[in-house]
Amino acid sequence: MKLNGGNGKVVATYALILGTIYFVLGIFEVVEGFGPFFGVTEGPVLGVEWLPADLFGGLAIIVVGAVYFGATPLWKAKYESLSFLLVSALLSTVFGALYMLILGANGFGAFLAGEEWEWMADLLRPEIWLFFLSLPLGYFALKATRTKRER
Amino acid sequence: MSEKTKELLGEEPEVVFAEKRYAFISEILPKVLKGKRPLTRSDLLDKALLNKYLGIPVFLALWWALFRFTFDVSGPLSDLIDMSFGSLGEVVGGAIANEQLASFLADGVIGGLGGVLVFLPPIFFLFFGLSILEDSGYLARAAFVVDRVLYKLGLHGKSFIPMLIGFGCNIPGIMAARTIDKEEDRILTILVNPLMSCSARLPVYVLIGGAVLGGYAVTGTFSMYILGVVLAVLMALLFRRVIPYFKGKPSPFILELPMYSTPTLRSSLTHMWERGVLFLKKAGTIILAGIIVVWFLSSYPWGAPLEETYLAMLGHIIEPIFRPLGFDWRGAVGLFFGFIAKEIVVGSFAVIFGLGEEAEMESIQQTIANQGIFTPVTGLAFMAFTLLYIPCIATIGVIYRETNSWKWTIFSVAYGLILAYVVAFAIVGIGGLLGFA
Numbered sequence: 035m036k037l038n039g040g041n042g043k044v045v046a047t048y049a050l051i052l053g054t055i056y057f058v059l060g061i062f063e064v065v066e067g068f069g070p071f072f073g074v075t076e077g078p079v080l081g082v083e084w085l086p087a088d089l090f091g092g093l094a095i096i097v098v099g100a101v102y103f104g105a106t107p108l109w110k111a112k113y114e115s116l117s118f119l120l121v122s123a124l125l126s127t128v129f130g131a132l133y134m135l136i137l138g139a140n141g142f143g144a145f146l147a148g149e150e151w152e153w154m155a156d157l158l159r160p161e162i163w164l165f166f167l168s169l170p171l172g173y174f175a176l177k178a179t180r181t182k183r184e185r
Numbered sequence: 186m187s188e189k190t191k192e193l194l195g196e197e198p199e200v201v202f203a204e205k206r207y208a209f210i211s212e213i214l215p216k217v218l219k220g221k222r223p224l225t226r227s228d229l230l231d232k233a234l235l236n237k238y239l240g241i242p243v244f245l246a247l248w249w250a251l252f253r254f255t256f257d258v259s260g261p262l263s264d265l266i267d268m269s270f271g272s273l274g275e276v277v278g279g280a281i282a283n284e285q286l287a288s289f290l291a292d293g294v295i296g297g298l299g300g301v302l303v304f305l306p307p308i309f310f311l312f313f314g315l316s317i318l319e320d321s322g323y324l325a326r327a328a329f330v331v332d333r334v335l336y337k338l339g340l341h342g343k344s345f346i347p348m349l350i351g352f353g354c355n356i357p358g359i360m361a362a363r364t365i366d367k368e369e370d371r372i373l374t375i376l377v378n379p380l381m382s383c384s385a386r387l388p389v390y391v392l393i394g395g396a397v398l399g400g401y402a403v404t405g406t407f408s409m410y411i412l413g414v415v416l417a418v419l420m421a422l423l424f425r426r427v428i429p430y431f432k433g434k435p436s437p438f439i440l441e442l443p444m445y446s447t448p449t450l451r452s453s454l455t456h457m458w459e460r461g462v463l464f465l466k467k468a469g470t471i472i473l474a475g476i477i478v479v480w481f482l483s484s485y486p487w488g489a490p491l492e493e494t495y496l497a498m499l500g501h502i503i504e505p506i507f508r509p510l511g512f513d514w515r516g517a518v519g520l521f522f523g524f525i526a527k528e529i530v531v532g533s534f535a536v537i538f539g540l541g542e543e544a545e546m547e548s549i550q551q552t553i554a555n556q557g558i559f560t561p562v563t564g565l566a567f568m569a570f571t572l573l574y575i576p577c578i579a580t581i582g583v584i585y586r587e588t589n590s591w592k593w594t595i596f597s598v599a600y601g602l603i604l605a606y607v608v609a610f611a612i613v614g615i616g617g618l619l620g621f622a
Contacts (some may be wrong), residue, residue: 067404089404091253094246101239114224117232121243128250136257143261146268178227 035177039111045174046109049119052167053102054158056095056126059085059160084158095161098125116179123172130165137162173185202437227445231326241328247323252407253315256391265504267546268305270299285487293480295474297532301472303546304388304528309461311384312353316456320448324349329440338418339425340377341370342440348374349416351381352410353460355576356583358383364588369431375587376597377417379576380604382410384464385527387570392531396550397564405565409572416573416604467526471579477530479536481523496537504540510570510609511563520570525575562616566609573605 035041062080067089078085104118120149137156144151194201224232234243240423278291318324326351332342343365352359358378365371382390390409394402425431482496491497499521500514507517515537519530538552553559559567575581575598585594 059432071503087400090249090407094249097239097246101233101243104233104236104239114232117224117229120226120229121233125243125246128247132250132253132258136253137260143264146261146264154335176226180223182402 035175037108037111037113037116037178041174042108042111045119045171046106046115048171049102049105049108049122051154052164052171053099053105053122055099055167056102056164057099059164060092060094060096060099063088063095063160067092067094084155086159091161095129095164098122098129101125116175118181119171119175123168126161126165126168127172129161130168133159133161194434230445234323234326235605240326241334244330245593247318248410249407251311251318252410253403254314255307255311256403256406259310262536263303263546267299267303269306270295270302274299284466285484288484289291289477289480292484292536293477297476297480298473299535301388301476301528301532304384304391304531305461305464307387307391308384308464310573311387312460313453314459315349315353315460316453317448319456320376320446320452322443322445325440325442329442332440335418336469338422339373340421341365341367342416344370344374344377344421347378348381348414351378351383353384354463355379355381355383355580359580359583359587369433372588372593373421375433375584376424376593376600377421379580379584379597379601380413380417380420380573382413382572383527383576384606385467385576386529386571388528389523390568392534392546392549393435393553393559393564393568396553397559397561405568407566412569412608413572418610419602420600464528467501467528471526472528472532475522475525476532476536479518483536491537509613510606511560511613512567513558515558516563516567520567520574523571524575524578527571528578530571560621562613562621565616566612569612570609573601573608575601 037045037059062082062085066079066085066087069087078087101118101122105115105122107115129133133156137159140156141151141153214365234240236243249478274291274295277295278287281287281290315324320325328342328345331345335342335344344362347358347361347365349358350361355378357609358381359375362371362374362378365374371432387406390406391402394405398405414426479496482499483491483494485491485495496518497514500518503517503521504512505511506518512520515534518537519533524531534553535549538549553564581594581598584597585591
């Protein structure tokens with residue numbers, strides 16, 4: 035698969051949308067994480083139940099979003115910009131895999147303690163479903179890049 | 186000799202060699218390669234991972250992911266060890282008729298050691314994650330990325346690797362500083378290395394954070410690692426400015442980046458085992474010995490209430506020093522024994538509370554929370570104190586061996602203690618001002 039004007043525009047638009055989602059959700063997570071500083075000790079600050087209150091986790095996905103933004107010059111089929119697409123897809127995979135592992139660990143922990151596993155809260159973690167949304171971009175980045183120097 | 190060479194060349198010899206080598210490569214390449222040089226996947230990864238603006242944020246994001254992996258994913262395995270030692274303590278305690286021997290085995294050996302071994306999974310997970318980063322070739326890039334900042338702050342780029350190793354254990358971290366040629370840069374790196382939060386401090390963060398920080402336990406723990414790095418850099422900057430011996434700029438950092446590669450499970454597991462087994466050995470020797478001493482002091486005179494034991498007496502003697510930080514005699518005793526090894530802090534809490542027979546992590550945490558030993562602010566101050574004062578006796582020995590100077594060894598211990606006290610005091614003060622007291 036080669037990067038060209040046609041697929042470059044699609045990929046750049048997709049990366050921009052995904053980057054924005056990561057960025058906005060990251061900000062929300064940070065805001066939720068700062069809940070006690072806003073005097074909110076119970077319940078979500080923004081009124082969205084499934085949003086995690088995770089200060090550093092939020093900052094981390096803001097970074098993922100920022101790296102996706104770096105891929106927008108793909109609109110002009112700029113080959114170098116695939117670097118940002120590669121790294122952002124890699125980061126999406128790292129965070130997606132991480133929260134899926136945490137999901138499994140929480141399940142195992144609940145089994146050991148004989149407690150009920152609240153899997154829905156873990157499964158709704160935005161990084162998990164954003165990872166699945168990142169897969170097409172990761173696939174494209176891998177297919178469009180060279181592994182070896184070609185003459 | 187090296188000074189003479191530097192004088193002759195007008196620059197650091199490594200810099201001159203590297204420049205000449207790459208000039209030679211650049212001269213040959215156009216003659217043997219025609220056309221535009223295509224970028225490989227490895228080049229592309231470097232473009233983003235070494236990016237001027239995104240390099241450091243990406244490094245911090247990956248570091249955060251490593252922490253979540255270390256603590257959250259390993260959690261159930263720790264619970265499993267916890268439960269096993271709890272059951273073993275109950276069985277042993279119930280099977281032995283002699284009360285003192287039963288207490289020694291159940292509360293002292295099994296309770297204390299169980300309280301430490303629950304941290305085996307997070308420590309192994311941390312090393313596994315670090316091995317993946319190292320084997321993939323990313324750690325070398327991370328060193329390159331942070332060099333820009335380190336150099337400005339007076340540290341040598343090569344200091345990054347000893348500092349990174351210090352996250353596992355300060356002893357190999359300090360020894361890794363041998364790669365730094367310039368004596369002043371090497372000693373400066375050794376002096377700030379103990380501020381890197383080694384894996385032995387982790388159990389204390391997990392215990393205290395879990396007890397008093399609630400949902401912010403992981404954030405609190407991560408903050409300690411960041412605090413360690415920030416203070417290491419600030420101290421380096423301060424020493425560079427204030428101590429005449431360190432005056433001047435660090436020598437330049439030259440690093441040839443390895444190719445990226447896919448880490449194999451076998452190699453990552455091997456690296457994890459090689460590093461993690463050190464903790465296991467330490468747990469079976471120095472930590473076990475330390476915990477037995479704590480058990481003895483907390484159990485004798487036999488039958489006396491805890492407040493009248495030798496341990497309480499010792500604690501009450503040193504308590505006034507720690508009172509301004511909000512630590513009572515139990516916290517003071519924990520820190521006192523933490524001088525031997527940080528892992529003993531947790532074991533000593535288990536023994537002090539007499540929770541040996543059911544020394545599950547949660548019960549120690551519940552006791553800390555219920556008895557009000559720490560508030561969230563004093564808990565955070567205790568974590569910071571644990572982070573900043575000298576890691577263990579073995580580290581002091583290595584500092585002496587590597588600097589070959591009692592002056593630097595004593596300086597390292599003294600400034601660590603003063604810094605720990607000042608930072609803990611500041612946390613309590615600022616927390617109080619913000620109304621968190």
